[in-house]
Amino acid sequence: MYEDKTLVCKECGQEFVFTAGEQEFYAERGFQNEPQRCKACRDARKNAARGPREYFTAVCAACGGEARVPFEPKSDRPVYCSECFAKMREQG
Numbered sequence: 001m002y003e004d005k006t007l008v009c010k011e012c013g014q015e016f017v018f019t020a021g022e023q024e025f026y027a028e029r030g031f032q033n034e035p036q037r038c039k040a041c042r043d044a045r046k047n048a049a050r051g052p053r054e055y056f057t058a059v060c061a062a063c064g065g066e067a068r069v070p071f072e073p074k075s076d077r078p079v080y081c082s083e084c085f086a087k088m089r090e091q092g
Helices: 020-029 039-050 082-091
Strands: 005-008 015-018 056-059 066-069
Touching: none
Parallel strands: none
Antiparallel strands: 005 015, 056 066
């Protein structure tokens, strides 16, 4: 069985917990090394490698307002602003 371990992040020097569940996940995937960075530093490295996200401007199909989206809108599919999209998701 696995037990939680406290490790030190080599990036920021903060302690973080390598949980039993995470250890089991690593073992199932065949990973042999423990993580060397905390979750915040791992996420920061992933985002830095990805680069800045490009946004496109479109007209919301519901309210006619401006919609900024992270994909290039196509003319055959409607695009919604954040507020209208959230309302549609609530309604199911």
